[in-house]
Amino acid sequence: MSRPGAFAGATVCLTFDVDAESVYDARERVGLSSVSHGRFGIVRGLPRLLGVLDRLGLPATFYVPGMTARRYPDAIRALVAAGHELGHHGHRHLESLGRPLEQQARELDEGLAALDDVAGVRPAGYRSPSWELTAETLGLLVDAGFAWDSSCMGDDRPYVERHGELEILELPVHWSLDDWPFFGFDAVAGGRIAALGAWLEATRGEIAHAAAERRAVTITMHPEVIGRGYRFAALERLLQELAADDAVRFLAHRQLAAEALAT
Numbered sequence: 001m002s003r004p005g006a007f008a009g010a011t012v013c014l015t016f017d018v019d020a021e022s023v024y025d026a027r028e029r030v031g032l033s034s035v036s037h038g039r040f041g042i043v044r045g046l047p048r049l050l051g052v053l054d055r056l057g058l059p060a061t062f063y064v065p066g067m068t069a070r071r072y073p074d075a076i077r078a079l080v081a082a083g084h085e086l087g088h089h090g091h092r093h094l095e096s097l098g099r100p101l102e103q104q105a106r107e108l109d110e111g112l113a114a115l116d117d118v119a120g121v122r123p124a125g126y127r128s129p130s131w132e133l134t135a136e137t138l139g140l141l142v143d144a145g146f147a148w149d150s151s152c153m154g155d156d157r158p159y160v161e162r163h164g165e166l167e168i169l170e171l172p173v174h175w176s177l178d179d180w181p182f183f184g185f186d187a188v189a190g191g192r193i194a195a196l197g198a199w200l201e202a203t204r205g206e207i208a209h210a211a212a213e214r215r216a217v218t219i220t221m222h223p224e225v226i227g228r229g230y231r232f233a234a235l236e237r238l239l240q241e242l243a244a245d246d247a248v249r250f251l252a253h254r255q256l257a258a259e260a261l262a263t
Helices: 032-056 066-071 073-081 101-119 135-144 179-183 196-213 229-243 253-262
Strands: 010-017 061-064 085-088 159-163 166-170 216-221 248-250
Touching: 010 196, 010 253, 032 073, 032 229, 061 066, 061 073, 066 073, 066 101, 073 085, 073 101, 085 101, 085 253, 101 135, 135 159, 135 166, 166 253, 179 196, 179 216, 196 216, 196 229, 229 248
Parallel strands: 010 061, 010 216, 010 248, 061 085
Antiparallel strands: 159 166
């Protein structure tokens, strides 16, 4: 399971967490300015991303909270119509850590119902809100028949995440390959806005290393973050470069999971 097939280069998985306002719905204290930041991802970020993916013919996986699907059904249907994959990203974007098992199960079920009702999709993959997967959540995922998770960081290629007798295929992530730690900021939660070059250096560097080791790398982005003008322009240039590189291929998470499970 250490290599994605026999491809002699880097396998890049583009993933987008379509949180919209769901991140702010989970907070007790939030203002309209913060909420509007999440909405930008639907209004401008998502159309820009769909456009560049279509122009370059690239697949992507969009992890969608149930509340986002309910609030913006047309936007989520557009993702499916464009041929992209939907993954489960909770319902109200609530972190599982410290929450009763019953509440975790309800969040999972409500998210599944929303994606089914809106898009007619039952996702095979899951990504926990804020990447806080718990042992209890792992058990729920196994019981619900999910094929993989993408929340943990125990390797830099597909591996099996285990807890006792529970196990699931993991398509690993890392904070350094996520746009939020670089650019995520709001007045309540804080954060920072880093120089664009820092994100580009981390992303390019990881992809180059993945090519040398013939492995996969998952890049995580948020439409409200990477969809901002100058960041989107940089992403578009990066994707153009990578799409023209014979040492790079792009897979959706379902494709990477299928290759990993076949080895």
